[in-house]
Amino acid sequence: MASKVVLPNLKPTTKTISLRLPAHLLDTIKTVANAGDVPYQSLITIWLQEKVVHAVPLHHPRPGIFLFLTFLIEGDSLYLWLL
Numbered sequence: 001m002a003s004k005v006v007l008p009n010l011k012p013t014t015k016t017i018s019l020r021l022p023a024h025l026l027d028t029i030k031t032v033a034n035a036g037d038v039p040y041q042s043l044i045t046i047w048l049q050e051k052v053v054h055a056v057p058l059h060h061p062r063p064g065i066f067l068f069l070t071f072l073i074e075g076d077s078l079y080l081w082l083l
Contacts, residue, residue: 019044 021029026040033040 029044030040033043036043038046
């Protein structure tokens, strides 16, 4: 039989941020989220997670310089960007 566990010091895994977006961009995001019946904040989080997961850090010989190889796979095509 399972017992109830109380974790009073458990901290949330998310952090609140402030993000400034052009009004038309936010309106578009809200429209897309509404069409998918998803809260727009959740949709933004999903999109950011997808982008970060596909960003692979690359070593650069100069300290303090970071490069990211970003990729997208669509069907049989592979698209690469160096950021």
